[in-house]
Amino acid sequence: MKLKTFVILLVVCCALGGVAYFTMYQKETENKQVKMGEKLFPDFPVNDVAAITIKSHEDSVALKKGEPVWVVENRFNYPADFSKITDIVKKLKDSKLGRSFKADDEKRSRLALYGPEKEDMPEDQRGTRLTLEDKKKKILADIILGNPREGGGHYVMHANADDVYMVDQIFSFLDKKPDEWLDKELTEAKSNDVEKVVCTDPKSEKVIYTLKRPEKGKDPEFANLPEGKKLKKSKANSLFGAIGSFRIEDVADPAKEAGETGLDNALCFEYHMFDGTVYKVYPGTALNNDNDKFYLKMSAAYVAKEKKEEEKKQGEEEKAVADEETSKPEETEKNEVELSAEAEKLNKRISPWIYIVSKWRHDNFVADPEEFFEEQEVKKEESSDQVKKLEVEAGKPELQVIPKAELESPEPKVTSEAKTEKSEAKTETPKAEAEAVKSETESETESQAETQKAEAENQKPKVENQKPKIGIQPSE
Known part of the structure; x- marks a missing residue:
């Protein structure tokens, strides 16, 4: 076979192969388009x-x-x-x-x-x-x-x-x-499981305040409540609820200095749970570039609960149940071991980190105990007395002194109009009453003055007839 013929056959074969490949590829693409649901x-x-x-x-x-x-x-x-x-x-x-x-x-x-x-x-x-x-x-x-x-x-x-x-x-x-x-769910604690909250200053180890439930299901009470103070329940419940379903916003660099986060001077809020788990929360300062977010650290531990002496049981059935529960030391010890292991595992997960939390969550950790007390209300009686005193003092310059003789004189008759004005004046304010009394007193004084004037006029002729005897006689 000549070389020229071979080359021509090779070109034809390549062309046919290309056509076949293109046809198969197009058919395969069409099949893929048709096979919806793959x-x-x-x-x-x-x-x-x-x-x-x-x-x-x-x-x-x-x-x-x-x-x-x-x-x-x-x-x-x-x-x-x-x-x-x-x-x-x-x-x-x-x-x-x-x-x-x-x-x-x-x-x-x-x-x-x-x-x-x-x-x-x-x-x-x-x-x-x-x-x-x-x-x-x-x-x-x-x-x-x-x-x-x-x-x-x-x-x-x-x-x-x-x-x-x-x-x-x-x-x-x-x-x-x-x-x-991020996994933002920090704890699975519930606010109803909190027995007490103790706020302390880690540097001085001074207890700032303590709130405690007398028993599970009861409202928190302020330990050593100052005399005359009343606990603000909403504030106490917010503090106890701060640990429940605790979620973070972000995490900060663990290598960040404590001075940058305010954690070097942070107070410690100890949350003691009824099962013996203790959470320690350290709220820091706000972020430099965001005042609505704050730094925070947290740790967890387990503290075995002190066993109390059993109270006297009433009834044989209650005593039998109590005896059955105390006769299982292995189960009680196992539960404590499990709780301790869970607390240790949780602490390894949460304690190394510096968290970033929202402002509203940070504000639940109250540093000043005075925020837990209701504001004292001024008694209404004292307020009313003070108002009256001020009104009397304000009206002193306008009061007139009535002579004793006038006070002893018979009370003049009051007309129906005066009575009506007097009854209307009673419905007005204390100041209006004072003005009404003043007006009535002035009217009485004027009435008495007119009476005295009339009597004086009746006596005037007698005085005039006697004038020549008193005066200087004209010369003859």
């Missing part, structure tokens, strides 16, 4: 996932599977919320395809399917990149999450492909900040 990741190895990275245009999260628990790697390896990790992995595993199509620049921009690292693109056109790896750093999934689809579903792309998929799961609520992946 998994985005068939046979996804859930148990092999050892690291998760979430990147957006504004922040990133690095989650890592540690020896005991998952941790937030870029949050000082603080324990992560395992339920949220389980949720995101399950969503990926269960994601089913709706339809797919080729991506172009217009579709990527409209559906926000550019990678977050594309800094030359607008932020609203960049999606969130979600990457899952195993222990050997092998990539198990690497996708770009775009916009959610109206009516349900989400648009996604494989990071290094051009196909856009619409899946049935929604990833709109995927958190993209490290603090949102």
Whole structure:
């Protein structure tokens, strides 16, 4: 065979092979488009996932599977919320395809399917990149999450492909900040289980105040309540409830100096639970850049309860029950061992950290005992007497002294109009009453003065007739 013929045959074979490959690829793509309901990741190895990275245009999260628990790697390896990790992995595993199509620049921009690292693109056109790896750093999934689809579903792309998929799961609520992946539930304590709270100054070891429940189910009482003071129940209940379902906002760098957090001068709030567990809380100062958040530390321990002598039991049945309970020392000792072990485990988890809590939670730890007392109310009687005294003092210059003779004189007749005015004046204020009395007194004085004047006029002629005898006689 000639060389020229061989070359021609080779070219023809390559061309036929290309056509066949293109035809098969197109047919396979069409079949994939038709097979709606397939998994985005068939046979996804859930148990092999050892690291998760979430990147957006504004922040990133690095989650890592540690020896005991998952941790937030870029949050000082603080324990992560395992339920949220389980949720995101399950969503990926269960994601089913709706339809797919080729991506172009217009579709990527409209559906926000550019990678977050594309800094030359607008932020609203960049999606969130979600990457899952195993222990050997092998990539198990690497996708770009775009916009959610109206009516349900989400648009996604494989990071290094051009196909856009619409899946049935929604990833709109995927958190993209490290603090949102922290395990924020610090304790499972309940406020009703708090027996007493003791506030102390660790430096001087001085007890500032103590509040205690006389028994479980009762309201807290202030120890050594000052005379004349009344406990503000709402404030006491807030203090006892501060430890219940305690949640944090964030964690600070464990290497941060105590002087920066105010923990070097923090008071200690000891929460003694009925089961013997003791929590110690140390509230610090506010953050320099956020006055609505505060630093805080916490620890836990177990203190065995002192056994009290049994009180006298009434009735044979109650005594039998009491004897049965005290006849199980092994069970009681086992419970104490379990409680001690749980407290030690909890302390290892919470004591090394500097927490950041909200202002409203921080304010529940009251430092000043005076805040627990009701404000003293002024007695109404004393207030009324003071008002009357002021009114009398204010009216003193206007009072007139009535001569004794006038006071002894018979009371003049009061007309019906005067009586009406007098009755109306009684309904007015004390000051109006004083003015009414003054007006009545003045009217009485004027009436008496007119009577005396009339009598004087009747006597006037007699005086005038006697004038020549008294005066100087004219000369003849």
